[in-house]
Amino acid sequence: MLANSNYLFNEFSYSMLPTPDSDWNSSVAQIFLDNGLLENNLYQLQILPGASLDPISFDDSFINNDTISQASNTGLSSTDLGIFSTSPYIGNNRSVELGSDVDFFAFDLGAGDTVTIDVDANELGSDLNPLLRLFDSNGIEVALSDNDPAPGEQTSLDSYIEFTAPSTDTYYLGVSSAGNLSYDPFVQGSGNGFSWGFYDLELTLN
Structure with missing residues (x-):
């Protein structure tokens, strides 16, 4: 993407673009929200002189998975061990406030199985x-992680869970913004966080 050029993009084509808050007033880009809205949720973007942006890809297929009943299936289970990884975006569900967005992922554990979850x-x-919250099939929170990076990672705001299942069940991971500690896992948009953006998620069951 070059300076002094105009581009058309949908809301989540480029995850590195400034999130829709005061950062839109930065010297990198101008977005025309007042009269630049085009059909199919496209906007006009102008890259200002001296600036350039390189796209960072992320998986935008996880948009409407904000509750346990809508959870995306990871395919992991006691009989299907392995690693599930993806790169979604918190804030891409236009049906809720940006900081209220939650991504849910489902997996099956047998009693004694251990899963590690790294965001x-x-x-x-x-x-x-x-923020990571882990629920059982009844919607009861069984694990929580905030500002707790994985072993070997430097201190950061990222989160990590190592969980051993006490009983055989389907478990549901909720990924959200920090501050969104009390959302109802059965009700979309029932909580409120204060941040949004792209993330990498890796679940390991072996």
């Missing part, structure tokens, strides 16, 4: 301060 956002330069 990286802060260390990647994302504006998201991530």
